[in-house]
């Protein structure tokens with residue numbers, strides 16, 4: 323199969339907001355306890371946080387991390403997680419039916435996030451709680467001092483305010499599974515009033531209004547229209563969540579799921595712009611795709627976990643090679659929407675549907691999906707360019723006209739570098755790619771990194787990595803044209819400078 327692309331410096335979509343390479347740590351399964359935090363582990367720091375895990379998070383260069391949930395946040399009393407650890411309550415955690423020991427809370431997580439170089443995206447509980455708990459949390463975290471909650475923080479040993487900038491107004495409030503699930507009207511009213519109070523305390527914060535839990539929700543996109551009617555002027559972003567799986571083992575169809583994601587994003591943009599027009603507003607609502615990933619491998623195992631234990635192995639998907647291809651395509655989709663998608667969080671970061679796994683008191687290791695995420699985070703910063711693509715196409719069960727080539731291009735003006743991200747969706751043939759890079763005179767190929775494997779179902783494990791990238795790609799540059807044969811079913815990063 324063949325595909326051609328034209329890339330030009332002046333075909334600009336927008337500057338990539340680095341926060342699209344964000345991630346998510348929820349109090350769920352072994353994400354916190356036994357994941358980032360394991361005091362008994364040989365690599366742990368004085369606070370009990372694993373240094374081997376921190377090192378892998380730093381490699382990924384994660385700019386922002388959502389916390390503490392997820393479904394968890396909709397039943398969370400943030401006050402349980404601050405102050406002397408010995409007096410924190412053990413609580414029944416209803417979202418995942420576990421016991422929450424509250425050894426880690428806001429202050430510990432904030433310190434850890436700082437240590438790994440990430441900002442915190444804090445979610446508030448709009449399930450069981452509301453305006454009061456939200457405003458108190460903002461005061462506790464962001465107010466310098468001289469008031470009850472800010473002085474309480476100082477009495478907990480945190481003199482300087484955390485200055486948390488980004489706040490989610492609840493989590494998946496459209497979902498019947500959510501504790502305190504609400505109708506769009508109920509949520510819209512509660513969100514706008516909470517937002518008002520939060521911004522009165524700290525006018526510099528940015529707020530994310532809750533969008534749909536997936537594109538298949540029966541209330542999508544009416545949920546967006548109704549809730550934004552309330553929150554449009556106080557919110558800066560609307561959230562999107564989406565997970566995919568290859569339940570029926572139909573890989574050509576599975577690899578096309580990023581087209582569904584693209585359509586989801588376009589529909590949310592249209593709905594935001596409709597409300598903008600309706601309100602005669604000058605403001606453009608941006609998108610926060612703050613949960614996305616593949617999630618399905620662990621579904622059956624999770625049904626067998628007994629309730630009410632601390633940190634059971636929930637949502638521990640072991641990712642295979644084809645999952646890494648779809649994750650690559652999802653990242654490509656964000657880059658092509660760089661003008662409106664300003665934040666995105668790979669859900670999640672450690673152990674729970676995660677690129678990083680840990681053994682209890684053992685190793686930390688990288689899943690297959692670690693690699694496309696790493697490459698995009700490392701090389702996908704700069705200006706997202708709109709490639710003009712002409713690719714052969716195929717049809718699958720749910721999609722038509724799926725281009726075999728899925729691609730995005732990022733131009734790093736300061737570093738004088740160009741990166742082409744490309745997935746070949748063809749499962750049995752290489753893809754003959756030509757890219758006209760005419761405006762990049764004097765550039766040379768720096769590296770052509772490839773993630774490929776003969777077995778689509780190959781996985782990594784603590785014992786070793788079957789799926790790891792190599793730099794032996796065959797891209798060549800002659801007379802302003804990049805030529806390459808992209809291997810069947812492969813993720814490619816072609817870097818020029």
Ligand code: AHR
Nearest residue numbers: 348392393394493494669
């Ligand atoms: O990331 C796992 C769960 O998926 C989150 O808790 C929830 O928000 C979503 O349904």
